[in-house]
Amino acid sequence: MEFLHTPFLTQPLWLWLSFLTIVVLLLALDLGVLHRDDREIDVRESLWLSAGYIGVALIFGAWIWHQLGAQSGTEYFTGYLIEKSLSMDNVFVIALIFGFFAVPRKYQHRVLFWGILGVIVLRALMIGLGAALVTQFSWVLYLFGAFLVLTGIKMLWMSASQPMDLAGNPLLKFLRRRMRVTNELHGHDFFVRRPHPVSGQPVLWATPLFLALCMVEFADLVFAVDSVPAIFAITTDPFIVYTSNIFAILGLRALYFALAAMIHRFAYLKYALALVLVFIGSKIFLVNIIGKIPPVISLSVTGALIAGGVLVSLWKTREQATTAADDESDERLARSAEPARQP
Numbered sequence: 001m002e003f004l005h006t007p008f009l010t011q012p013l014w015l016w017l018s019f020l021t022i023v024v025l026l027l028a029l030d031l032g033v034l035h036r037d038d039r040e041i042d043v044r045e046s047l048w049l050s051a052g053y054i055g056v057a058l059i060f061g062a063w064i065w066h067q068l069g070a071q072s073g074t075e076y077f078t079g080y081l082i083e084k085s086l087s088m089d090n091v092f093v094i095a096l097i098f099g100f101f102a103v104p105r106k107y108q109h110r111v112l113f114w115g116i117l118g119v120i121v122l123r124a125l126m127i128g129l130g131a132a133l134v135t136q137f138s139w140v141l142y143l144f145g146a147f148l149v150l151t152g153i154k155m156l157w158m159s160a161s162q163p164m165d166l167a168g169n170p171l172l173k174f175l176r177r178r179m180r181v182t183n184e185l186h187g188h189d190f191f192v193r194r195p196h197p198v199s200g201q202p203v204l205w206a207t208p209l210f211l212a213l214c215m216v217e218f219a220d221l222v223f224a225v226d227s228v229p230a231i232f233a234i235t236t237d238p239f240i241v242y243t244s245n246i247f248a249i250l251g252l253r254a255l256y257f258a259l260a261a262m263i264h265r266f267a268y269l270k271y272a273l274a275l276v277l278v279f280i281g282s283k284i285f286l287v288n289i290i291g292k293i294p295p296v297i298s299l300s301v302t303g304a305l306i307a308g309g310v311l312v313s314l315w316k317t318r319e320q321a322t323t324a325a326d327d328e329s330d331e332r333l334a335r336s337a338e339p340a341r342q343p
Helices: 013-032 042-067 070-086 086-099 105-136 138-157 168-180 208-231 237-259 269-290 293-315 319-343
Strands: 191-195 202-206
Touching: 013 042, 013 237, 042 070, 042 237, 070 086, 070 191, 070 237, 070 269, 070 293, 086 105, 086 208, 086 237, 086 269, 105 138, 105 208, 105 237, 138 269, 168 208, 191 293, 202 269, 208 237, 208 269, 269 293, 293 319
Parallel strands: none
Antiparallel strands: 191 202
16 A cells, blocks of 8 residues: 555645545535436525535645645645635626526536536646646746736726627637537537438537537636636645645535626625735745745735625625615515416
8 A cells, every 4th residue: 555655746645536536426426416317406505515515625624734734724725715716707707608508507507517527637737737837947936926916907907897709709619610519409418419411310419508518618727827826826736736726616616506696796806806816926026025925824815805805795786685685576576466466
């Protein structure tokens, strides 16, 4: 059993295998037990499922704290918080994708589940590449820092009202040119066999559900360009970077069905996230001036900024929430009164 203690990307192999075992068990429980059949996931179930993922992530972080020390534990929780927060915008994009392809709610969990498998692979490749670059060329961290600062400043000035042109997305155009795609959904299938338009022989066609899956993966890849450098600015340990990323994304996908219904309530969170990126990016340049900032301070500042953004958002949008609740109540009353008015 000595090979289990062989170092792999800075940490013993058994640590990596333990993490992967937990992830596989969570995914097997999710798809094989809790969601074997296609059905809608309501807000309550989404919150409970997310709470379960968050609980596992926190326990895993405490285990890292015990095994690798307080610094690694603090870096894990900081990375987890940053990834969780930065991925909030991804929820809005996923909702747009599902709306564009008219994906029913009962099939959305299937897309998100299989999307997780792609995320696990893509993030591993990106983090592995980032770790190799940082190890070989230490100056790459300064590029990451400058990129984060510029991205944060751009987020502060970027208009949130700019519409997203999904129909003109280059990936979507490429897939439609290179693949046979049906015009309608075929249940929860990503691919179906249908007659060829010329030969009439049965051939494989992709469905819009597969295009939605590809777009979700592409959106995650785009958002990873921000989040991965942000966590590398916290720690260069690939194990901490990868585990905090994956646990945050697992929990956020579980929370999607609850967040999608109230994403408008977090309108001001993007400003807090922008400040987080500026702070994290600036840390890299401050090392040569004031020394390395302790991980506990990074965690405290990050948590305070994100909490402030959430509180301000909820306060500023409280009137919208009240109006929406009143409209929903009036709609329920109207529906309940309809049978009584019928002759």
